[in-house]
Amino acid sequence: MEDPLYLNDPYQALGQKMHFMQRLERLYRVLREQYEGVQRFALVLYNPEDGLLSTFVYESDDTSPLLGYSVRLDDVPSLQALADKPALRVVNDMRCFRHKSLSVHTAALLSQGYRASLTMPVFHDGALLGFLFLNSLQRHYFSEQKIAYCNLWAHLVGQLLVREHDAVARMQALVKFATDVSGRRSVETDAHVRRMAAYARMIARALQKKLQLSDAFIEYLALFAPLHDIGKIAIPDSILHKAGPLTADEFERMKSHVKVGRDIVDQALEHFALGDMEHTEMLRNIVQYHHEKLNGSGYLGAEGDDVPLEARIIAVADILDALLNRRSYKEAWPQDKVFAELQQMAAHNELDQACVDAVLKHPQQVDDIQRRYPS
Known part of the structure; x- marks a missing residue:
């Protein structure tokens, strides 16, 4: 009888507590230890609302x-074909694309010397979440053995992405559940939170190069933006939907929603097993600080550098949408008046000037978002 073998399991560490990005980094290290020639790993996310694919995760030397980078899925026929008819696509000599009209991303990869690629669409409950890419500098790198291993590895990564996606969805569902069971009116309209996410992404993209923001930072910002007012589930409808100005007492009650929201987030992360979700501190900051002003005149009195970047972005996005659209206490403002108000608030050191500039320089994108998600 042979003695049992005890072998090193490179995937064992995944059973430890770690965040999504840490898991991906660990997985990529394991893959590189097995196949050193896989020199690039990337994930892109798909947004069905605007049809865009956006870069999300990137690992490479x-x-x-x-x-x-963002591109419409229907502008990339090869990826659209994979979305329509899921398959694992292997291209062992990417120079074959030179005979066709090169997309921006293919041209960029070829310019960096990549010659072989493996692509897999990622789905969840039949809906496309995005695509996973592996690349090598070597032509004909992906042999049958490597393809079999990378296929399983890619599906493991895909399941981690699904898990992370579900964690954010559970947090959003918690808000809806709490609102429904209390018999309350919706805290925010569906159109408002969708516009908020789109404005936040637009602002962050404009700041990305200057502030060296990661693609993951921007995508999580957009995912968390709809949760900014989660604390309003504790505010009475008589205050939330009041047609006229709030009294001093009502305004103090309204201001409490940021602290209540932070408490809700903390409890949800603890009791709904969401603690290993990525960028949880960003979520906390968005909920707690999105009504702060840089001059200290906001709800909590935080000022200057004490107001995190993510909260500054959400503050501008929230005010932009509130002014552009009708509320119970006001009519919608025209865009030029809204832009003038934002600039004045930046001049008074209430809003971040760079965030406001990101809005003022993209009036067409603002219009497009308004039309995409009408009130």
């Missing part, structure tokens, strides 16, 4: 040539 080199800097990403596609930082902040």
Whole structure:
């Protein structure tokens, strides 16, 4: 009888507590230890609302040539085909694309010397979440053995992405559940939170190069933006939907929603097993500080550098949407008046000037978002 073998399990560490990005980094290290020639790993996310694919995660020895890159899925026929008819696509000599009209991303990869690629669409409950890419500098790198291993590895990564996606969805569902069971009116309209996410992404993309923001930072910002007012589930409808100005007491009650929201987030992360969700501190900051002003005149009195970047972005996005659209206490403002108000608030050191500039320089994008998600 042979003695049992005790072998090193490189995947064992995944059973330890760690965040999503840490798990991906660990998985990529394991893959590189097995196949050193896989020199690039990337994930892109798909947004069905605007049809865009956006860069999300990138691991490589080199800097990403596609930082902040977005493209419509229907503008990339090869990926659209994979979305329509899921399959594992292997291209062992990417120079074959030179005979066709090169997309921006293919041209960028070829310019960095990549010659072989493996692509897999990621689905969840039949809906496309995005695509996973592996690349090598070597032509004909992906042999049958490597393809079999990378296929299983890619599906493992895909399941981690699904898990992370579900964690954010559970947090959003918690808000809806709490609102429904209390018999309350919706805290925010669906159109408002969708516009908020779109404005936040637009602002962050404009700041990305200057502030060296990661693609993951921007995508999580957009995912968390709809949760900014989660604390309003504790505010009475008589205050939330009041047609006229709030009294001093009502305003104090309204201001409490940021602290209540922070408490809700903390409890949800603890009791709903969401603690290993990525960028949880960003979520806390958005909920707690999105009504702060840089001059200290906001709800909690935080000022200057004490107001995190993510909260500054959400503050501008929230005010932009509130002014552009009708509320119970006001009519919608025209865009030029809204832009003038934002600039004045930045001049008074209430809003971040760079965030406001990101809005003022993109009036067409603001219009497009308004039309995409009408009130």
